[in-house]
Amino acid sequence: MQIYKVGGAVRDRLLGKPVTDIDWVVVGATTEEMLAKGYRPVGSDFPVFLHPKSGEEYALARTERKSGRGYGGFTFHASPEVTLEEDLIRRDLTINAMAEDDQQNLTDPYHGQRDLEARLLRHVSPAFAEDPLRVLRVARFAARYAGLGFTVAPETLELMRQLSDSGELEALTAERSWKEISRALMEDQPQVFIEVLRACDALKVLMPEVDALFGVPQPEAHHPEIDTGVHTLSVLEQAALHKQPLTVRWACLLHDLGKGLTPKEDWPRHIAHEHTGLKLIKAVNERFKAPKDCQELALLVGQYHTHGHRALELKPSTLLELLQSFDVYRRPQRFEEFIAACEMDARGRKGLEQRSYPQADYLRGAAIAARGVAVQPLLEKGFKGPELGEAIKRERLKALKAYKEAASA
Template sequence: MQIYKVGGAVRDRLLGLPVADIDWVVVGATAAQMQAEGYRPVGEDFPVFLHPQTGEEYALARTERKSGQGYGGFTFFASPEVTLEEDLLRRDLTINAMAEDQHGTLTDPFHGQRDLQARILRHVSPAFAEDPLRVLRVARFAARYAPLGFHVAEETQALMRQLSESGELRALTAERSWKEISRALMEARPDVFVQTLRDCGALQELLPEVDALFGVPQPAQYHPEIDTGIHTLSVLRQCAEHRQPLSVRWACLLHDVGKGLTPESDWPRHIAHETRGLKLIRAVNQRCKAPRDCQELALLVGEYHTHGHRALELRPSTLLELLQRFDVYRRPQRFEEFIATCEMDARGRHGLEQRGYPQAAYLRGAATAARAVTVQPLLERGLQGAQLGEALTGERLKALKAYKENAGHM
């Protein structure tokens, strides 16, 4: 039995990056031997075992063969005869197909170290084109390592394009796709993830609503970058620079999809794109099975982001409706994320990335003013039911009128 450290742990050590998770491959062993050594089997699909002390995953060396459509369409063969090189051959990228033994000796049959130094993301073998999930994985690695200067090899892009055109991407389950998309959006350059998918035709297959934004113009006085797709990429880049959570990044990705429905005769204006985009946001949410918090924020941002930009001009009654819609009394964090999304949208414009966003402080102040209104005095007046609700709304409106007036004098 020989044990090797493989994949990301080897890659990141060679890049001088922190190593988070360690994957191990065991060559020359059977499942019975592993269990006799105290390793606990994980599931039935793969020959993977948990170490009795550390809980880390140890997988028997295996080969795989395409047997159907999609990510799950493979049969695996694990036996003591499978070599380390054969196991590494089934991996996606050369930089992920390296192994180290207990002495630190590197096994690198596909020149992953050379590609690390050249900053290239290159597939290991033509079998890459058998697994549609690899399109998303490569785009995610491109997003992660873009700050280090990595790019996708031309021949790998060609295979990604081949997969995109084959229809295989549609065979991916929503759960697998979302896992990659959500991880990619949290990488250092989520905009590179989207651009990489677009370059190989995968964005059109997976997120056609976002793909449709490229080439759609906006008024230059508000959007110096003009192109709505380019604007979306810029907003995502701002999200990463400002370390926004996943829900904000998801909402930013989808906030302008309504502009893809604007008739060309109306360009570059996009009247009512907010409400027009809601059906598209619902469709994407459902197709990707995004978590509930991401779904809710994306819909609210889609409908109200221009309210956020116009916050200082809003009438107190409109401001109150906005606060009620976000339920700022019970869900204050969601309103904070809305404000963050609006700010990223405003900063995601070429040349305006550093411009201040006074609307953020104004909206926070409005929420504080509305929340400061308490129900107790109204209860003491004997109000209840619908009367109590009306009176509470009236008091909050009064508070917002005072807030707006005071803000105007500051």
């Protein structure tokens, strides 16, 4: 029995990055031997065990063969005869197909270290094209390591294109896709994830609504970058630079989908794109079964982001409707995330990345003013039921009028 550290732990150590998760592969062992040593089995698909003390995962060296469609369409073979090299060749990228023993002696049969130095994401073998999830994984790695200068090797991008054109991407489950998408959006440069998906034709398969934004012009006076797709990437980039949470990043990606539906004869204007885009946002949300908080914020940002930009001009009654839509009284955090998404949208424009966004503080102040209305005095006056609701609304409107006057003074 020989035990090796494999994959990301080896890659990140060689890159000088912190190692968090460690994967281990065991060569020359049987399931019975692992159990005898106290390892606990997990999963039923292939032999993976938890270390009796550390709880880390140890997998028996295995080979795999394509047996069906999609991510799960493989049969695995694990036995003491499977070599380390045979186990490593089934991995996706050369930089993930390295192993080291307890003395840090490197086993690198597919030249992963060379590709690390060349800053290349390159597939290990033609078997790469058997797993459609790898299209998303490579795009995610591109987003993670773009800051270090990594790019996808042309021949790997071509394999990804073949996978995109084969129909295999449609076999991916919503859960597996969302796991990769959500992780990619939280990388340092999530816009690179979208760029790589687009470069290999995967974006038009997975998110045709986002793909449709590229080539759609916007008024240059408001959007110096002109192209709606380019703007969306810039908004996503700003969201990452400002360390926004996943909910905000997801909303940033989807906020302008309605512009993809604007008839060409109306370009570069996009009248009512906030409303036309809602059905598209809903479709993308459902396709990937995004978490409820991501779904809700994306729809609200899609519908109201232009309200956010025009906050200083809004009538108190419109401002109150906006606050009500977000339920700022019970869910203040969601409104804060809306403000963040609006600010990222404003900053995601060529040359305007550093421009101040006074709307943010104005909206926060409005929410505080509306929340400051006390209910108890109204109860003491005898209001109850629907009448109480109307009385609270009147008082909040009065508070917002006073707030707007004070802010304008």
